[in-house]
Amino acid sequence: MKAVLWTGGETFELQDVPEPIPRPGQIVVKVHASAICGTDFHYADFKSQPPIIPGHEVAGVIVDKSADVGGLTIGEAVAINPVQRCGTCYACENGIGHLCLNTRHLGGEQAPGGWAEYVTADAANAHLLPRGLSFAAAALTEPVAVCYQSFLRAQSRPGQEVLILGDGPFGFLHAVIAKLLGAKTIFVAGHYDERLRRIAEQTRAVTCNSRREDLLEIVRHRTGGLGVDLVIEATGSSDAPNLGIAALRPRGTLVIFSYIWKPCPPDFGTVSMKELNLVGSCRSRGCFDPCLAWMAEGKIPAEKLVDLRVPLAEVNLAITQLKHRKKDIFKAVLLPNGN
Ligand SMILES: [Zn+2]
Ligand SMILES: [Zn+2]
Numbered sequence: 441m442k443a444v445l446w447t448g449g450e451t452f453e454l455q456d457v458p459e460p461i462p463r464p465g466q467i468v469v470k471v472h473a474s475a476i477c478g479t480d481f482h483y484a485d486f487k488s489q490p491p492i493i494p495g496h497e498v499a500g501v502i503v504d505k506s507a508d509v510g511g512l513t514i515g516e517a518v519a520i521n522p523v524q525r526c527g528t529c530y531a532c533e534n535g536i537g538h539l540c541l542n543t544r545h546l547g548g549e550q551a552p553g554g555w556a557e558y559v560t561a562d563a564a565n566a567h568l569l570p571r572g573l574s575f576a577a578a579a580l581t582e583p584v585a586v587c588y589q590s591f592l593r594a595q596s597r598p599g600q601e602v603l604i605l606g607d608g609p610f611g612f613l614h615a616v617i618a619k620l621l622g623a624k625t626i627f628v629a630g631h632y633d634e635r636l637r638r639i640a641e642q643t644r645a646v647t648c649n650s651r652r653e654d655l656l657e658i659v660r661h662r663t664g665g666l667g668v669d670l671v672i673e674a675t676g677s678s679d680a681p682n683l684g685i686a687a688l689r690p691r692g693t694l695v696i697f698s699y700i701w702k703p704c705p706p707d708f709g710t711v712s713m714k715e716l717n718l719v720g721s722c723r724s725r726g727c728f729d730p731c732l733a734w735m736a737e738g739k740i741p742a743e744k745l746v747d748l749r750v751p752l753a754e755v756n757l758a759i760t761q762l763k764h765r766k767k768d769i770f771k772a773v774l775l776p777n778g779n
Pocket of ligand 1: 478496497582
């Protein structure tokens with residue numbers, strides 16, 4: 441079958457590789473849509489060893505399964521949760537299996553991903569698609585789910601003032617989910633007017649291009665000087681957490697969603713003085729099915745993020761476009777088996 445392999449550095453190549461065979465407990469999925477994610481460009485940073493078939497945002501149709509797999513039928517359309525668990529480690533035994541200590545993450549060294557015509561996955565990680573959801577939208581279930589997880593980690597409530605730092609796909613999805621969960625005011629800060637416009641169109645968020653506007657001034661003005669209840673950090677940039685800390689009201693919560701490669705020391709003085717909550721959010725737990733339902737009902741318009749759909753062979757074109765046309769393209773989706 442055809443697959444795209446990360447072969448080191450920033451190189452991705454289309455190659456012929458053997459078709460996957462399901463191990464016990466596994467299914468084989470014919471991949472209809474597999475999205476490209478920012479983390480796909482960090483294999484070298486994470487010191488991963490090539491070659492790897494990337495792709496952890498995947499949807500398709502079950503075409504084969506191991507004899508021991510019950511409950512799933514060949515021909516069913518599914519989205520795959522990429523976090524495959526061992527079932528026996530501390531995290532798995534304590535209800536936080538999404539943090540499995542021995543995870544075989546789809547698109548990682550341990551488990552080939554979905555930038556391929558076929559992919560294997562643990563049957564336990566397959567989530568049936570509701571009717572009416574396109575494969576391109578369904579491929580985004582993973583990014584939707586991890587954004588919903590931020591609100592669960594924050595124990596957010598309706599009526600809150602929420603600030604989202606970042607106008608990328610994760611900024612978009614966090615804003616959409618904040619609206620769905622009944623946020624009173626949603627603020628979104630970013631660097632690209634066009635992205636902010638599209639986010640505001642979906643969410644009526646108060647947007648701030650922080651390259652030329654004073655975010656803290658805007659937030660204070662709109663919250664009676666108090667600041668927001670909840671900040672979600674979705675930029676990955678060094679100074680964003682401290683901006684979030686400054687924007688919070690007493691007892692507010694900062695969710696660290698992005699992986700921050702070069703963190704600045706947090707302003708722990710303010711954390712203490714305002715009794716702030718700092719929580720991390722990684723992957724998702726129990727979020728796939730509710731998110732799939734919301735997507736099918738149109739409450740999470742994930743498909744609005746998909747600006748580019750390309751066959752596998754054009755992966756490098758899609759990557760170039762993603763990197764150089766940031767303001768226009770939220771997400772690119774690979775269609776390994778055609779439209
Ligand atoms: Zn991703
Ligand atoms: Zn485990």
